[in-house]
Amino acid sequence: MKIKVNPEDFQVEEILARPLVQTPAAHRVYRLRKRNWNTLDALAEIARSRDVELRDLHWCGRKDRSALTEQYFSTLSQVDMTFRSMNLSAEFAGFSDSRLGPGSISGNRFRIVLRDLDAQESEGIDKRLEETKLFGFANYFDDQRFGDVSDGGVLAGEMIVKRRYGEALKCIFTTFHPKAPERVKARKAEIASKWGNWKVLSPLCPEPRLRGMLEVLTRGGSELQALGKLPREEMSQYLSSYQSFLWNLLLEGILKETVGNLFTIRCRPVDLLQYRDLTREAFRRLAELVIPTPAAGMPEIPGGFGKVLSRVLYSRGVRLSKLRLPEIHQAFLSSFGRRAISVPEEFKWEEAPDRLFPGRRIISLEFILPAGSYATMLIKSVNRG
Structure with a gap:
């Protein structure tokens, strides 16, 4: 099975939780359409074209690069952000009294094409799609949440939580995506081999975020001071990635206690059970279960599953109190509830010949998932052999 053979094979459309108005209000809202752009780069490009700071734009979430996506962003009403170029556009959609954020969408509509299927694969996936339509899937955070971390690799966020700042820095400087170009992998390997020799590392670290931290280390500053140079959004990403990792392990532990007939799915940074x-009864219980993400002062986990979290934290060598990080000024961890399972709505699919792979089949899917659920996790749940 192949997905994302071309961007049109993976289409995403945000669904706003509240309709926009056409009468002037405090914030203008724009519809962003992009192809082969990630969200941050697309918004940065539009912001530069209008001489606006990226921080003055507000959006609901990030969307895949290798996809055809439609999402929204807002800015103050006096700024016109209309934009059009190859594979990227922003058009006025309406007004809002408040700026957009993660809570501004109710869900996402997906249109996905599964390609290069033989008859047996197609039949098996069709059966599993029927099961997923009825029972949904475990609502894990998927690979996109974890950024540049090698399979089974160390998480920078965990090292920060453990106050092992040197290891956190090394992780930030040396980790890469498994699909990164060979030249990037070679450069990261060279940084790892010369770690601690800050002056020698300078030519190997052209990225502004790395250079800022490296300058602190070269002057003899502490590892914590160096981490203080990390941009707010990146620090938040490292910490939230680790929080999401703990939540995934927590959900997996709950499934082990609640459900039989589990199978392994390939995930980063570790594989998980679906x-x-x-x-x-299990469906009723899991469909009602909202699990708080781990954080200091988090609410009690319902269903008597607090002991599962204790085991997860023990296995990682951390305490809940360690998730309070007063020494990190850029970001902090707060707890929020996330549903244990996700059930697709308006789920439909059809099979047809594959024009790109003659003699093979495609299955075209269309469905809606709640905000925060990953379509790629649904795909993993049906492609299980």
Whole structure:
């Protein structure tokens, strides 16, 4: 099975939680359409074209680069952000009394094409799609949440939580995406081999975020001071990635206690267990379960599953109190609830010949997922052999 053979094979459309108005209000809202752009780069390009700071734009979430996506962003009403270029456009959609943020969408509509299927694969996936339509899938955070971390690699966020700042810095400087170009992998390997020799590392670290931290280390500053140069958004990403990792392990532990018939799915930074189907009672229990993300002062986990979190934290060598980070000024961890399972709405699919791979089949999917659920996790749940 192949996905994302071309961007049109993976289409995403944000669904706003509240309709926009056409009468002037405090914030203008724009519809951003992009192809082969990630969200941050696309918004930065538009901001530069209008001489606006990126921080003055507000959006609901990031969307995949290798996709055709439609999402929204807002800015103050006096700024016109209309934009059009190859594979990227922003058009006025309406007004809003408040700026957009993660809570501004109710969900996302997906249109996805699964390609290069033989008859047996197509039949098996069709059966599993029926199961997923009924029972949904475990609502794990997927690979996109974890950024540049090698499979099974160390998480910078965990090292920060453990106050092992030197290891956190090395992780930030040397980790890379498994699909990174060979030249990037070679450069990161050279940085790792010369770690600690700050002056020698300077030519290997052209990225502004790395140079700022390296300058602190070269002057003899502490590792914590160097981390203080990390941009707010990146620090927040490292910490939230680790929080999401802990939540995934927590959900997996709950599934082990609640559900039989589990199977392994390939994930980063570690593989996870997904379920095939559920009894009526297990479905009811999991469909009602909202699990708080780990943080200091988090609410009690419902269903008597607090002991599962204790085991997860023990296995990682951390305490809940360590997730309070007063020494990190750029970001902090707060707890929020996330549903244990996700059930697609308006789910439909059809099979057809694959024009790109003659003699093979495609299955075209269309469905809506709640905000924060990953379509790629749904795909993993149906492509399980």
